[in-house]
Ligand SMILES: Nc1ncnc2c1ncn2[C@@H]1O[C@H](COP(=O)(O)OP(=O)(O)O)[C@@H](O)[C@H]1O
């Protein structure tokens with residue numbers, strides 16, 4: 270489902286060029302639960318941005334569902350993000366002036382779903398993560414764990430094939446972190462492909478395959 | 494993204510920054526209300542001027558003779574000739590001079606006009622009460638007089654002057670009528686004059702020659718033809734000396750005045766429109782700030798599938814809502830403002846629906862136009878860069 274071949278990514282920061290990925294190849298099949306682990310600054314997020322079609326590689330090929338997307342236009346990439354991928358971020362990235370329900374509705378709005386349908390759907394998703402009593406709360410009125418659960422509901426709203434989670438437990442206490450991981454496991458059990466990015470070995474153990482990355486290169490791959 | 498949702502988001506963002514949005518709106522509010530007030534004053538004034546010119550009489554040509562050598566006026570015989578020309582409805586000759594009128598102890602310096610029965614129709618100046626000057630008054634050189642409304646007020650106050658005797662330069666005249674109030678027009682004050690039969694005036698002022706003539710054409714369309722004919726007639730009479738006479742065309746005057754007042758309206762409207770433009774720059778400024786502040790929001794929206802178009806519309810709509818709301822308030826203030834001006838400065842104002850629509854649409858166009866750059870800047874942000882923004 271995802272195939273990246275010899276991908277590099279170079280950042281131009283003023284005069285200095287920095288190569289964050291130095292030739293990474295990776296295959297991820299449908300239904301897998303992969304953890305990408307590595308220390309801070311090793312290029313995990315850079316890799317995730319490329320996998321998530323938020324950014325394009327500098328060199329190398331990226332095939333999404335067997336289609337090369339290197340020269341896709343912005344709108345086509347936006348469509349993939351909207352319909353195929355669900356994002357979960359370390360900092361939740363909810364919109365602060367929208368309430369819980371509206372945040373979950375957002376991907377469906379960009380998909381053009383009508384209001385009644387998307388409200389129903391968002392409501393159901395929030396029930397699944399146990400937040401049906403917090404529909405009118407804004408993010409600042411929720412705890413970190415609750416916010417991340419809203420973010421998960423939002424990621425699931427579009428019924429994506431892949432969930433990309435970049436340090437989803439990084440800003441959470443242990444208990445909330447465990448909750449989030451068990452939600453991800455449950456999703457994977459139902460068939461969703463999950464890519465989990467972390468620097469924490471304990472967290473990575475939730476996955477079925479662990480890819481270790483260091484200084485922009487894949488160090489080892491290990492099946493749990 | 495659907496339109497309703499986009500409007501909702503725009504309103505939400507506006508509400509979270511009330512003070513800032515209000516100050517931004519103020520530019521548009523002032524701009525729109527200034528356009529409406531200034532243009533309404535200009536149009537009110539135009540209306541006044543047009544009414545006054547029209548009230549001088551329609552289809553009117555006025556002729557004043559300066560003369561050439563000893564030929565310094567037109568005779569009654571020549572006027573009879575003029576009357577028979579094609580397209581001329583009636584001719585009203587006037588003999589005039591300055592006199593002092595006296596009633597009991599009140600005296601007043603006024604303009605005296607000797608006129609015939611045609612005058613009231615041609616000049617569109619009728620008697621308020623009493624009677625007009627009749628052919629028989631002219632024929633028998635009656636010593637009767639019609640008073641202008643101010644003359645009547647000055648000499649008689651509220652009393653009824655009909656049938657009373659006044660002295661004009663010491664001669665007794667009987668008051669038979671009072672003219673309707675006309676206000677001043679371009680030719681001077683119409684209410685500080687008195688009218689007597691032309692034959693009486695000729696003897697009284699010791700002049701038979703006529704130097705002022707008003708001619709009414711049968712219709713507005715042929716006023717210009719009549720003007721040419723009259724000018725030819727006068728040219729012949731004064732041996733090709735064009736300086737010996739002057740022919741004024743009322744319609745021409747009206748259109749010249751129309752041009753002048755139109756220019757005035759455009760100028761005032763233009764000046765006010767500039768302030769609207771400045772308001773637009775204010776919107777652009779605040780939208781640019783808003784784009785920077787909301788970089789992360791833009792990144793999040795893009796990450797979950799917002800297209801360039803969606804972001805563009807969102808920000809454009811926001812500036813449109815700011816300017817639209819400001820425009821609406823501006824329209825209300827403009828209407829209220831010109832009403833106050835009419836009330837407290839007794840200036841005639843006229844608000845046409847046209848100017849309301851124009852100024853309102855202009856405010857939205859300004860908002861959209863100055864919103865384009867910030868919106869396109871927002872829409873072009875790369876999702877990764879926007880997400881990294883703190
Ligand atoms: N947009 C960017 N511009 C410049 N340098 C960047 C950018 N994004 C990441 N980097 C650099 O690339 C390296 C890898 O970053 P990242 O992929 O975020 O690491 P990780 O997520 O593993 O901590 C870091 O040194 C970071 O400073």
Ligand SMILES: [Mg+2]
Nearest residue numbers: 313314315435
């Ligand atoms: Mg990272």
